Amino acid sequence: MKQLGQILSDRGSKYAVSGCPASDRAAVDAxxxxxxxxxxxxxxxxxTWAVLLSDGGPLKGDDxxxxxxxxxxxMLEREGLEDHLIVVTRWYGGKHLGGDRFRHVQSCVRAYLDAA
Structure with missing residues (x-):
């Protein structure tokens, strides 16, 4: 599992991103x-995680x-990246971020894709 660690923080919440190849649900769980x-x-x-399985379609977990x-x-669909799990981790900082949280998820995934 490739871990990029903390990517950003906002109002106390911290975000990190990780990922690895995964070709089935058992690989995702592992x-x-x-x-x-x-x-x-x-x-x-x-x-929060998601993967596009080449033989099973999309899987996701919002946690x-x-x-x-x-x-x-x-984002995985736009990149055409199949059989690769991406996990965005958030440590809640005490303040609600509203729609900004989706922008932060996008920023984390983009950082991971750019580093890959």
């Missing part, structure tokens, strides 16, 4: 389990951050 072995990620408020998984899926 990657999420590996990520959460790091206590910091296990204690995060949200670990309480409603709609964030779909943001990742749309």
């Amino acid at each position: 990657a999420l389990k590996e990520l959460k072995r790091d206590k910091s990620y296990a204690k995060a408020t949200h670990n 309480g951050e409603s709609g964030a998984g779909m943001v990742i899926i749309r």
